[in-house]
Amino acid sequence: MLAGRVLEVDGGTAVVEVAGRERRVRLDFIRNVEPGDYVRIYYGIVLEKVSREEAEETLAHCSYSGGESIEMKFSLDGLETMGFRKPK
DSSP: OEEEEEEEEETTEEEEEETTEEEEEEOSSOOOOOTTOEEEEETTEEEEEEOHHHHHHHHHTEEEOSSSOEEEOOOOTTGGGGTOOOOO
């Protein structure tokens, strides 16, 4: 999942700045997006509007080079409280 700031909206798509690069994304699930809003993006589709802090936190958990690959970093802390066991 990526996040960024909306630069422009054009009908059912938007241009979003993600880590200094522009991406055109689809607005299939949300319509009230305006330039300046921060959004979370999943596979090129805006899922929700978020605060700037939430967008920065989302990006802090992945390395985005602007190419096709995204490296995600996950932590196992707290999984036990969700019913998962940590690997031994």
